[in-house]
Amino acid sequence: MITSEKILDCLKTVNDPDLHRDIVSLGFVKNLKIDGEKVSFDLELTTPACPVKDLLKEECSRKIKQIKGVKEVLVNLTAKVRPLVQTPLDTLKEIKNIIAVASGKGGVGKSTVAVNLALALSKSGAKVGLMDADIYGPSIPMMLAVQERPVVENQKVIPVEKMGLKIISMGMLATEDAPVIWRGPMVAGILQQFLGQVEWGVLDYLVIDLPPGTGDAQLTLAQKASISGAVIVTTPQDVALLDARRGLKMFQQVNVPVLGIIENMSYFICDQCSKRHEIFRQGGGLRVSQELNVPFLGEIPLDSRVALGGDQGNPIVQAFPDSEIAKAYTNLAGRVAANLSILSEQQKKHSSSQLPQAQKS
Known part of the structure; x- marks a missing residue:
């Protein structure tokens, strides 16, 4: 029986x-x-x-x-996504996890990673928001072809919805091509408005695209947003890896768990010989992750369609969902979500928030 x-x-x-x-x-x-x-x-x-x-x-x-x-x-x-966020801000109370995507320097493809990570999480069935916290150089509206401006209802800003994401960016508010010339306190103020006055609603994940470096924006968000974990974006070059170390250590100093390192532009697959070529050296992201005992989230290859999709407002995960690079972003989303679940389970047990070191896939 x-x-x-x-x-x-x-x-x-x-x-x-x-x-x-x-x-x-x-x-x-x-x-x-x-x-x-x-x-x-x-x-x-x-x-x-x-x-x-x-x-x-x-x-x-x-x-x-x-x-x-x-x-x-x-x-x-x-x-059922488990919550890690604990914040006094009413607008964030229905957000279960806040993911900061950061880099120690510019030019490593951080915003591209943030956009495609958010889309990959959304395509899995999660409710996802995307905040462009790069006040001086907002690029998310262009990368997602967002032309609408957010509206205000009951003194709350309603984020624009596109491709299944709820989106807010300084680029939606400022005049196109006009530089944002603000001092640090003004940047901190607008970020606090993004956190405290945007009506995000119920979200499983809020992905925040941080500006490069380790300045006021990172500290403001770490202090005010109760970030669940940070993803560090680097490339294989030594100079990028040096800055990635600095960014990673900053998050550790402000008690934000590091979900892992993702190595962007890791290699190129030649369309003539189908061989893999490491243009910017090899394995740097993995070495740094092992050195600092944080997870290695994988490698994202170079692909001209990524740049083209960003320019045309049609990211690779949306435009070519069955491509190898889109699958790499899907794998990244899975590892990030899994590491957040690990932290949630550890939080329940009142144990250390140290994530196990990941191996190269």
Whole structure:
């Protein structure tokens, strides 16, 4: 006879590889039903971007079918993102996770990574917002072809919605081509307005594209926004890696967990010989991650379609969702979401917020 106890005992042998616990004790198994020879249940993961969701589903189905009498198994994947944000700001209370995308220097493709990361999270089924915190050089509106201006309702700014994202940027407010000439306190003021006066609503993830460097903007957001974790963008060159180290250590000093390092422009695949070429040296991001004991989130290759998509307002994840580079961003989104889930689980246990060091994929 098939019983719920037998099914749950079986599922206790299925472990989440990131959280290192079985799916029953994690509370992932919901709405278990037995109908004759058919078993069905919901598998409620901690993020729709879970990188191992298909493997978990397959393992559950395979193991349950080994129980005598079971002929059919239906596993319905669902997700409930766990919150890490704890902030006194009312406009952020419904945001579960805030992800800062940062770089120690300009020119490494940070904004491109932020946009495509946000889109990849959104395409997984998550509710995502994107804040352009680069006040002096806002580029998000161009990269997403946003021409609308945000409206104000009940003294709150309503973000513009495009491609499934809620978006706010200084570029939507300033005159095109006009330079923003502000001192540090004014920049801090506008960032606090973005945090305190924008009606983001319910979000699983708010991705913040920070300006390069380690100045007022980073400190303001770290102090006011309760950032869940930071993603550091670098390229393989030594000068970029040096600045990435500085940025990473800044977040550690202000107690913002570093979700990992992503190496952009890592290599180029020649369309003639199909061989991989490391144009800007090799493996620098991985070495820095190992040196500083933070996760390595992977490599993003060089591809001319990325630059073209940014110029035309059609990012690579949106324009070429089946391309290898879009898959690299999907993998990045999965690792970022998984590391946030790890931090949430550690927070529940009142343990250290140190993430395990990732290996090169």
